[in-house]
Amino acid sequence: MRTSLLNRRQFLGMAGASVLAAGLPRVKAVAEPTPKTPNIRRGVWPILVTPFTVSGQVDYGAIPELIEFYVQAGCAGVFAGGLSSEIFKLTLDEMVQIAQVSMKSAAGRIGIVATGSLGATLEEQASGLRRVGDTGVDASVILVSKLPSAEAVGDQLLKLAELAPGPLGLYECPVPDNHRIPVADFGRVAHSNRYFFIKDTSPEPEEFGKKVKAAEGSPLRMFNATLSRLPEMMQIGADGHCGTAAIVCPELTGQASQLEDPALSKRAHSVLMAINGEMVSTAYPSSGKYILEKRGLHLGTPSRDDSMGDLNDDVRHHLDALLKDFDFKSPSVKVG
Numbered sequence: 001m002r003t004s005l006l007n008r009r010q011f012l013g014m015a016g017a018s019v020l021a022a023g024l025p026r027v028k029a030v031a032e033p034t035p036k037t038p039n040i041r042r043g044v045w046p047i048l049v050t051p052f053t054v055s056g057q058v059d060y061g062a063i064p065e066l067i068e069f070y071v072q073a074g075c076a077g078v079f080a081g082g083l084s085s086e087i088f089k090l091t092l093d094e095m096v097q098i099a100q101v102s103m104k105s106a107a108g109r110i111g112i113v114a115t116g117s118l119g120a121t122l123e124e125q126a127s128g129l130r131r132v133g134d135t136g137v138d139a140s141v142i143l144v145s146k147l148p149s150a151e152a153v154g155d156q157l158l159k160l161a162e163l164a165p166g167p168l169g170l171y172e173c174p175v176p177d178n179h180r181i182p183v184a185d186f187g188r189v190a191h192s193n194r195y196f197f198i199k200d201t202s203p204e205p206e207e208f209g210k211k212v213k214a215a216e217g218s219p220l221r222m223f224n225a226t227l228s229r230l231p232e233m234m235q236i237g238a239d240g241h242c243g244t245a246a247i248v249c250p251e252l253t254g255q256a257s258q259l260e261d262p263a264l265s266k267r268a269h270s271v272l273m274a275i276n277g278e279m280v281s282t283a284y285p286s287s288g289k290y291i292l293e294k295r296g297l298h299l300g301t302p303s304r305d306d307s308m309g310d311l312n313d314d315v316r317h318h319l320d321a322l323l324k325d326f327d328f329k330s331p332s333v334k335v336g
Helices: 002-012 060-072 092-106 122-133 153-163 183-190 205-215 227-236 250-257 262-281 286-294 313-323
Strands: 077-080 111-115 139-143 168-171 195-200 221-224
Touching: 060 077, 060 092, 077 092, 092 111, 092 122, 122 139, 122 153, 139 195, 153 168, 153 183, 183 205, 205 221, 205 227, 221 227, 227 250, 227 262, 250 262, 262 286, 262 313, 286 313
Parallel strands: 077 111, 111 139, 139 168, 168 195, 195 221
Antiparallel strands: none
């Protein structure tokens, strides 16, 4: 279990812990969906943090406000089922209901993709994918790290495409082990025309660029999660960003992802690195929920996953001080 925690810390901690510089205005998602991509647009895709009550039950009533927040922030879609969703602390029934509530709340205004591939065998995983798919999500997402074998990844993904009808997505989850899809397999998976979304965790532009090239001409849209290389990934051909910083700063993520103004992208990226580093270093994902509360949401901070510490008074006071004068939509506010 210690290895999994280290992997997660390394993955989430790809950011500095320096002072925050400035907020930036919201940016609209770009590119309308086509018949080949079910409402999976280019742009920012935050991960949906799972709201819990103080007794530890999923607070489904808090999800609509979260979805509305991302709609108003100009996001392209929401991914319900990442590590930040505490996916390994949820049951399949809970995942299905979260997907249902998210879809109803989005009402077609933004895309919704959701994880469903729980189980030890491909058949069990396909069953979960079908259940999530029945909610109408734009893609049922497969956790690549939970495939029965680390070998023949492409063959397993094509088999799941046979077993689970409907649009599918991929998540190269870094836990328990980050089994990224080999470049050699990537093209045939993408060109199966069954996969429409991927949260890619390639740490370096070279690897990601090879995947982009392999997927050319397919309906697969590629959203990288490596915040430290966000501008480079966008230049290479990413369709957007799907990472932790977007949870609390979707507007800044949109600014950092655009290519028209490199200076603006660089500035926004610096701010994202700072706030992400502070957020994920302690008490995550409760710290992220706390920042969302500071932005006016009412989802509460309880989490089932306490592997990164408790959201105690010291953490709250630190975040309060950091965000005291921070305006998430201002281009000029500096926080000391």
